[in-house]
Amino acid sequence: MSLWEYANPVKFMRMADRILPVLWPLSAILLVGGLIWGFFFTPDDFRQGSSVKIIYLHVPSALMAINGWLMMLVASLIWIVRRHHVSALAARAAAPVGATMTVIALATGALWGQPMWGTWWVWDPRLTSFLILFLFYLGYMALWVAIENDDTAADLTSILCLVGSVFALLSRYAVNLWNQGLHQGATFSVDAETNIAPVFWYPALAAMGGFILLFIALVLLRTQTEIRLRRARALIAREVVE
Amino acid sequence: MIALLRRDLAIAFRAGGGFGLSIAFFLIVTVLVPFGVGADVTLLSKIAPGILWVGALLACLLSLDRLFALDWEDGSLDLLATAPLPLEMVVSVKALAHWLTTGLPLVLVAPALGVLLNLPPSGYLWVLVSLGLGTPALSVIGAFGAALTVGLKRGGLLLSLLVLPLYVPTLIFGAEVARRGTAGQSVDTPLYLLAGVTLAVIALLPFASAAVLRVNLR
Numbered sequence: 475m476s477l478w479e480y481a482n483p484v485k486f487m488r489m490a491d492r493i494l495p496v497l498w499p500l501s502a503i504l505l506v507g508g509l510i511w512g513f514f515f516t517p518d519d520f521r522q523g524s525s526v527k528i529i530y531l532h533v534p535s536a537l538m539a540i541n542g543w544l545m546m547l548v549a550s551l552i553w554i555v556r557r558h559h560v561s562a563l564a565a566r567a568a569a570p571v572g573a574t575m576t577v578i579a580l581a582t583g584a585l586w587g588q589p590m591w592g593t594w595w596v597w598d599p600r601l602t603s604f605l606i607l608f609l610f611y612l613g614y615m616a617l618w619v620a621i622e623n624d625d626t627a628a629d630l631t632s633i634l635c636l637v638g639s640v641f642a643l644l645s646r647y648a649v650n651l652w653n654q655g656l657h658q659g660a661t662f663s664v665d666a667e668t669n670i671a672p673v674f675w676y677p678a679l680a681a682m683g684g685f686i687l688l689f690i691a692l693v694l695l696r697t698q699t700e701i702r703l704r705r706a707r708a709l710i711a712r713e714v715v716e
Numbered sequence: 717m718i719a720l721l722r723r724d725l726a727i728a729f730r731a732g733g734g735f736g737l738s739i740a741f742f743l744i745v746t747v748l749v750p751f752g753v754g755a756d757v758t759l760l761s762k763i764a765p766g767i768l769w770v771g772a773l774l775a776c777l778l779s780l781d782r783l784f785a786l787d788w789e790d791g792s793l794d795l796l797a798t799a800p801l802p803l804e805m806v807v808s809v810k811a812l813a814h815w816l817t818t819g820l821p822l823v824l825v826a827p828a829l830g831v832l833l834n835l836p837p838s839g840y841l842w843v844l845v846s847l848g849l850g851t852p853a854l855s856v857i858g859a860f861g862a863a864l865t866v867g868l869k870r871g872g873l874l875l876s877l878l879v880l881p882l883y884v885p886t887l888i889f890g891a892e893v894a895r896r897g898t899a900g901q902s903v904d905t906p907l908y909l910l911a912g913v914t915l916a917v918i919a920l921l922p923f924a925s926a927a928v929l930r931v932n933l934r
Contacts, residue, residue, distance in 0.1 A: 609881040613874075617864065620874050629931040630864055634878065637860065637924050641882045644913070648885040651906065652892060 481558035483701050490694045497691040505684030512677035528586045530678055534685035536579035539607065542572025542689065546614070547639050550632030560697065562628035563704075565635065566618055567696030571689060573611035580604055599649040606645045610638045624704070717801060717809055724813035727786075738775040738818050739825055745771040746829040757834050764833035765894030768843055769850075771829070772822045773887055776854045777879060779818050781872045783810060783862040784929070793866075797933050803926040811852075811859040811922070819851030835898065842897025846910060850890035853914040856921050857882045863928040885913055 480486045512530035549565035552558060583601065584594045595601065617634055621627035728735050749767050750760060787793040796806050826847050827840045835843065861879035865871030889910035896903045 606881055606884055609877075613878040613881060616874055616877055620865075620868055620871070626867075626931055626934070630928060633924055633928055633931075634864060637921070638882070641885065645881075645884045645888075648888045648909070651909070652888045 478556075478558075481556070481560055483560055486560050487698060487701060490698050494691060494694055497687055497694070501684050501687030501691055503684075504680050505688060508677050508680030508682075508684050512674075512681060516673050516677060525586055525589055528582050529674075530681045532579060532582040532586065533678060534682040535575045535582065536604070537682060538685050538689045539572055539575040539579050539604065541686075542568050542575055543607065543610070543639070543642070545693070546572065546635050550635040553628055553632045554636075559628075559704075560701070562632065563700040564693060564697045565632065566628075567700055568693045569611055569615045569618070571692045571696070573608060573615065575685075575689070576604060576608045576611060580608065599646075599652075602649045602652075603642075603646040606649075607642055610642055614638065717805060720796070720801070720806065720809050721813055724810060725816060728813065728817040735817055735821075738779045739821050741778050742771050742775040742822055742825065743829065745774060746832055749833070761834040761836050764830055764835040765839055765843055765846075765898050766891050767833055768826050768830060768835075769847070769887060769891040769894060772826060772847055772851065773854060773883055775822055776818055776851065776858060777876055777883075779814070780858040780862050780879065781865070781875055783814055783859055784866040785862070785871075788866050793929070794933060797929070803929055804922045807859055807863065807922045807925040807929065808856075808918075811855045814859065815852050815855040819855050823847040823851055838900055839894065839898030842903060843894045846890045846893035846897070846907075849893075849907075849910050849914055850886050853886045853917045854883065856917045857886070860921050860925045860928065863925040863932065866929070867932045886910070886917075889913060 480489055509530055513527050516527070518526070546565045546568050549561045549568070552561040553565065580601070583604075587596070588594050614631055614634060617631050618627055621630060746767065749763075749771075753759060753763070784793060787796065797803055799806075823844060826843055827835075830840060830843060858879055861875050861882070864878060865875045868874065889906045892906035893903050893910055896906065
């Protein structure tokens with residue numbers, strides 16, 4: 475019993491089939507519960523009013539936008555080193571989900587920024603690096619679509635993912651030099667001495683958990699779809715030969 | 717190696733090689749900007765270093781799809797891949813040839829175009845230095861993007877989408893050197909970072925580009 479067992483598509487499909495029915499309701503409960511709790515049962519901030527509540531969408535989606543790319547990086551590495559097709563397909567499946575998370579984070583940030591900072595968009599280091607991350611997601615997905623041969627596409631996109639990670643990290647620190655920030659530092663953390671009050675912390679935690687599970691469920695489902703698509707294509711190819 | 721460099725340079729300088737194209741593009745971008753933002757001299761001199769950097773970057777991007785595409789079409793890339801010269805070296809030499817025919821001329825005409833944008837006298841040196849340091853990185857990163865899209869029929873637009881995010885650090889540091897230099901501030905930090913990015917990219921990225929080319933030639 476090891477992780478590599480799931481490199482076998484049949485075993486992966488069986489595992490995903492078993493996990494998904496649990497994962498969907500769990501993520502739904504956490505997400506809906508966390509958001510309702512956050513939106514209706516926490517007090518308004520004394521200066522920001524109720525606009526602060528967008529944070530229950532903003533922070534989890536930003537979290538998953540970055541971790542989505544990290545997951546793609548790990549999956550790409552596994553593909554390059556061990557050439558498991560499931561891994562390459564998982565990386566492919568994660569990209570649109572991660573890109574959507576990035577858009578949600580940017581959009582909720584803009585919605586919050588309009589009343590609070592008085593502007594939809596500023597060229598703040600955090601905002602800018604998220605926009606750049608979004609561009610990386612776009613390029614990655616476009617490359618997958620553009621190349622016809624599946625193995626070639628998997629190879630090229632995984633190398634792009636590795637190189638892109640280095641440049642994305644570099645850009646993240648480069649923009650610090652270029653412009654000073656308006657965005658606040660990390661509010662949520664596990665080890666900081668002054669965390670936010672527990673009233674806000676627990677619903678945020680629930681929403682984050684919900685987003686994480688939702689991400690995993692979506693990626694599993696999309697990977698299953700990719701595997702089925704490939705099987706269908708193989709079947710059609712066999713029919714044509716016969 | 718020298719032979720390959722001389723061959724690439726000869727092809728680029730010959731008619732239809734697209735040698736003057738990027739300079740002409742650079743000139744047109746620089747001429748168009750004042751029409752777009754207005755002829756206010758103080759505004760122009762303030763944004764001149766940035767415009768020169770963005771213009772040079774776009775002009776560089778314009779010629780990237782020719783880097784491997786022609787050799788790919790007539791099969792000479794296969795020959796180069798089977799030659800005793802390592803593919804990493806081939807990529808580096810081709811990037812060098814691209815820089816000599818595109819980057820270097822852009823650096824040299826940038827001060828002349830600076831006159832059009834009313835660049836302050838203090839800026840000429842730093843625009844030259846920052847472009848001179850930064851454009852090699854643009855060529856090497858561009859070679860990676862060109863290697864990624866070499867097998868595609870209409871890879872030009874995809875190439876831009878892939879390469880532009882990779883250009884961000886170089887552009888930030890380069891334009892920052894030019895801006896601070898023009899404003900008479902200390903340029904040490906961005907200058908060292910720009911040099912660091914360029915050197916690291918020259919040292920490491922050819923390996924990725926060669927790996928990508930091998931996949932595409934498979």
